[in-house]
Amino acid sequence: MKPQLLKVPKGLQKSFSIRRDVVLYFYNRWHYHPELELIHIEQGSGTQFVGDNIRNFQSGDLLLIGPNLPHYWRCDEKYFHRGSQLYAQATVVHFSEDIFGKTFLALPENKAIHDLLVKARLGMKILGEGTDKVKTLLRELLNQTNGNPIISLMQILETLAHCEEINLLSNTQYQNEYDQYDTDRINHIYQYSISNFQKKISIEEIAEVANISPHSFCRYFKSRSRKTYSQFLLELRIGHACKLLSENRISVAQVCFESGFNNFANFNKYFKLHTGKSPMQYQKEFRKIPISGHLPTFNTAL
Numbered sequence: 001m002k003p004q005l006l007k008v009p010k011g012l013q014k015s016f017s018i019r020r021d022v023v024l025y026f027y028n029r030w031h032y033h034p035e036l037e038l039i040h041i042e043q044g045s046g047t048q049f050v051g052d053n054i055r056n057f058q059s060g061d062l063l064l065i066g067p068n069l070p071h072y073w074r075c076d077e078k079y080f081h082r083g084s085q086l087y088a089q090a091t092v093v094h095f096s097e098d099i100f101g102k103t104f105l106a107l108p109e110n111k112a113i114h115d116l117l118v119k120a121r122l123g124m125k126i127l128g129e130g131t132d133k134v135k136t137l138l139r140e141l142l143n144q145t146n147g148n149p150i151i152s153l154m155q156i157l158e159t160l161a162h163c164e165e166i167n168l169l170s171n172t173q174y175q176n177e178y179d180q181y182d183t184d185r186i187n188h189i190y191q192y193s194i195s196n197f198q199k200k201i202s203i204e205e206i207a208e209v210a211n212i213s214p215h216s217f218c219r220y221f222k223s224r225s226r227k228t229y230s231q232f233l234l235e236l237r238i239g240h241a242c243k244l245l246s247e248n249r250i251s252v253a254q255v256c257f258e259s260g261f262n263n264f265a266n267f268n269k270y271f272k273l274h275t276g277k278s279p280m281q282y283q284k285e286f287r288k289i290p291i292s293g294h295l296p297t298f299n300t301a302l
Contacts, residue, residue: 016095026073026088035094037065044088046075050123051170056243066121091138112161128165197236198260238274245283252279
């Protein structure tokens with residue numbers, strides 16, 4: 001499945017870009033770019049795809065996405081409702097892997113930053129101690145009017161490199177070998193699936209969205225994702241169930257049906273298979289986790 005190449009604009013006489021986006025909803029398109037992306041999600045929630053990884057995102061998340069690694073943020077459906085007062089906000093930095101030159105990062109003093117950028121090729125979510133400092137430095141860089149912004153960026157990367165809790169996201173490192181032809185097709189599949197996973201989606205239905213025959217769709221999807229469309233839908237549903245259970249607003253039985261399962265026994269079975277816990281155990285344990293705690297990750301090679 002081929003993402004879209006995104007050309008990242010830079011200001012005049014600047015070697016990297018930083019901006020704050022305040023939008024109705026986030027970047028609703030499967031895309032990639034040769035620059036690394038550091039993003040602080042200040043406001044917003046939904047489902048994110050980074051390489052072959054699917055997980056929920058929420059306000060406060062801090063991520064570093066490597067060059068040419070496809071990614072896609074889809075805000076929750078409530079952000080798309082007519083008359084919604086919700087908005088999404090993020091500070092985003094794009095910079096090239098060789099921004100400091102090839103020899104500079106090879107210096108022994110810069111090994112931590114060099115290793116950080118190598119790991120970023122799989123995408124990473126940064127948590128725990130050090131993230132508050134990074135977010136403060138990002139705000140300062142966004143509003144910086146004097147001094148050298150390259151030094152400020154270096155300080156941010158140095159701080160990131162010494163954050164102790166880092167979750168690598170994708171299992172697959174992507175190469176810049178994409179075909180533009182597939183871009184619209186995969187985005188239609190994603191958008192339709194995320195909007196409709198709470199009901200039954202037949203292969204015939206999603207094949208029509210992709211504008212190919214059902215038999216061709218099965219072969220097409222599995223050849224690129226290394227799993228069936230049914231498995232992909234299951235991961236979306238389990239991820240949504242995790243979000244609902246963490247919010248603790250409705251009963252476990254309601255979560256089952258709100259997540260697209262029409263059989264409570266199957267819901268328990270698949271939830272435990274993916275998370276290692278029953279839905280009730282998950283909900284009870286999540287109450288003990290601080291608000292900054294993160295939801296489980298589900299991998300799918302997309």
